[in-house]
Amino acid sequence: MNTDTELSPSALRIADVAQALVQQVGYNGFSFEHISQAVGMRKASIHHHFPTKVVLGVAVVKRYTQQFEDALGQIDRQFSAPHQRLLAYADLFETTFGHDHRLCVCGMLGAESSSLDEAVNTEVRRFFELNLSWLQRAFQDGQRSGVWHQRHSAQDLAETLLSLLEGAMLVGRSVSQPMGPRRTCDVFLSGVTA
Amino acid sequence: MNTDTELSPSALRIADVAQALVQQVGYNGFSFEHISQAVGMRKASIHHHFPTKVVLGVAVVKRYTQQFEDALGQIDRQFSAPHQRLLAYADLFETTFGHDHRLCVCGMLGAESSSLDEAVNTEVRRFFELNLSWLQRAFQDGQRSGVWHQRHSAQDLAETLLSLLEGAMLVGRSVSQPMGPRRTCDVFLSGVTA
DNA sequence: GTCTATATTGTGATAGAC
DNA sequence: GTCTATCACAATATAGAC
Numbered sequence: 080m081n082t083d084t085e086l087s088p089s090a091l092r093i094a095d096v097a098q099a100l101v102q103q104v105g106y107n108g109f110s111f112e113h114i115s116q117a118v119g120m121r122k123a124s125i126h127h128h129f130p131t132k133v134v135l136g137v138a139v140v141k142r143y144t145q146q147f148e149d150a151l152g153q154i155d156r157q158f159s160a161p162h163q164r165l166l167a168y169a170d171l172f173e174t175t176f177g178h179d180h181r182l183c184v185c186g187m188l189g190a191e192s193s194s195l196d197e198a199v200n201t202e203v204r205r206f207f208e209l210n211l212s213w214l215q216r217a218f219q220d221g222q223r224s225g226v227w228h229q230r231h232s233a234q235d236l237a238e239t240l241l242s243l244l245e246g247a248m249l250v251g252r253s254v255s256q257p258m259g260p261r262r263t264c265d266v267f268l269s270g271v272t273a
Numbered sequence: 274m275n276t277d278t279e280l281s282p283s284a285l286r287i288a289d290v291a292q293a294l295v296q297q298v299g300y301n302g303f304s305f306e307h308i309s310q311a312v313g314m315r316k317a318s319i320h321h322h323f324p325t326k327v328v329l330g331v332a333v334v335k336r337y338t339q340q341f342e343d344a345l346g347q348i349d350r351q352f353s354a355p356h357q358r359l360l361a362y363a364d365l366f367e368t369t370f371g372h373d374h375r376l377c378v379c380g381m382l383g384a385e386s387s388s389l390d391e392a393v394n395t396e397v398r399r400f401f402e403l404n405l406s407w408l409q410r411a412f413q414d415g416q417r418s419g420v421w422h423q424r425h426s427a428q429d430l431a432e433t434l435l436s437l438l439e440g441a442m443l444v445g446r447s448v449s450q451p452m453g454p455r456r457t458c459d460v461f462l463s464g465v466t467a
Numbered sequence: 468g469t470c471t472a473t474a475t476t477g478t479g480a481t482a483g484a485c
Numbered sequence: 486g487t488c489t490a491t492c493a494c495a496a497t498a499t500a501g502a503c
Contacts (some may be wrong), residue, residue: 087486089468089486089487092434100406103303103387103388104301104387105299105384105385105388106384107298107299107302108301108385108387108388108428110477110478110479111478111479111480112478112479119487120487120488121487121488121489122478122479122480123480123482123487123488123489123490124486124487125466126479126481127481127486127487128486129477130480131461131480132478132479143390159452164294169351180387182384186384186440186443186444187384187446188380188445189447190281190299190376190380190443190446191298191448192300192446192447193297193302193446194298194299195301196299197495200447203447204449206292206447206448207444207448211448211476228287228385230463231460231463235452235456235457235460236443236460238441238448238451238452238457239437239441239452239457239460239461241440241444242437242440242441242444242452243433243436243437243440243443243457243461244335244440245436245440245443246380246435246439246440246441247432247433247436247440247445248435248482249380249384249436249439249440249443250380250384250401250432250435250436251392251436252383252386252387252398253379253383253386253398253401254284254386254398254402254405254432255398255400257432257435258305258429258432258433259274259383262429263429263432263436264435266429266430266433267437267461267464268426269424269425269464270461270464270465272461281468283468283469304495304496304497305496305498306495306496307498314468314469314470315469315470315471316496316497316498317469317470317471317472317498317499318469318470320497320498320499321468321469322468324498325497325498326497326498328495379484425492468503469502469503470502470503471500471501471502471503472499472500472501472502473498473499473500473501474497474498474499474500475496475497475498475499476495476496476497476498477494477495477496477497478493478494478495478496479492479493479494479495480491480492480493480494481490481491481492481493482489482490482491482492483488483489483490483491484487484488484489484490484500485486485487485488485500
């Protein structure tokens with residue numbers, strides 16, 4: 080299940096660098112040569128671990144999704160209150176963004192999706208569906224316990240919050256004093272409260 | 274002032290195609306060859322009108338910002354109620370997204386910003402600042418007239434809504450039945466209402 | 468303004484030695 | 486697993502004829 084277990088130490092370093100590059104410059108913005116320089120190996124060696132760029136891209140997204148899934152599990156175990164869970168969720172994005180204004184891997188790849196291989200797009204979709212169903216459950220819990228109003232479906236609230244967090248990182252890259260994902264989440268949630 | 278006036282008919286067609294390509298596959302996702310094929314001219318002819326890709330990119334963003342500015346002026350003349358103005362604003366994004374799931378030009382370029390020339394990034398920033406100040410004014414009007422609560426500053430509400438709309442397009446590319454920018458805006462505004 | 472032709476560099480990918 | 490060497494092709498860009 081854990082993709083990392085299958086990766087050799089070198090492959091791990093490559094995947095780390097590739098992920099950072101995706102978050103910084105996007106899939107179409109980096110080459111095997113960039114990875115080569117960052118990781119201190121020749122291009123041919125990168126190809127030994129990941130034969131094609133598509134294979135590398137898919138591996139990066141799968142690993143990222145796995146890490147995210149683990150983080151969501153941790154949140155569930157740590158917090159029971161829906162509001163706390165959502166704030167912890169927003170903090171995942173805040174932490175990523177705080178790291179040199181990196182984007183969410185799948186936010187970046189979602190933007191580029193029209194030019195990507197379907198194998199990559201499929202994994203990106205999986206990431207979003209996973210996030211949406213987790214968020215939907217959190218909103219359902221909040222609505223059932225009466226903490227939030229029920230003007231909108233939990234499904235709509237989930238997609239709205241996810242869009243907000245992804246967008247906050249995107250916009251935050253181009254404004255001088257960005258609020259960041261966490262604060263935009265506060266603004267949104269305070270409006271949802273009953 | 275109007276950049277279009279300075280562009281010859283051929284240059285206009287090129288800019289149109291380039292803008293569509295930016296919205297679909299991003300700045301790093303298209304080449305002069307793609308433009309060449311779409312517009313029916315040779316690569317060298319494209320270079321005659323726009324000597325470098327950066328010059329072309331800057332021209333596309335300037336024109337896009339100008340068009341957006343015009344649209345905002347029209348909204349101001351057509352609607353006086355802040356709520357109506359914001360819904361019309363969201364419809365600008367909805368229309369763009371409805372067109373083959375195209376992204377906002379500056380949303381796409383904002384994501385790619387780390388790999389772009391500063392001349393392009395500067396124009397992208399201008400676009401966002403323009404939008405934020407327009408949104409801020411709309412929220413201020415709504416708060417002064419008592420339509421909305423004042424839990425958050427108009428500035429924060431502006432950046433939150435902008436992030437939401439940009440993010441809704443991004444996420445909308447990778448989910449099966451996207452809400453679209455307009456509906457996410459409805460969800461957000463209903464929470465802001467006093 | 469548009470074309471052909473070409474220069475130059477970058478890119479994804481492979482072959483084969485060590 | 487990593488390397489050197491190389492391929493085929495795509496990218497941005499320029500020179501110069503028409």
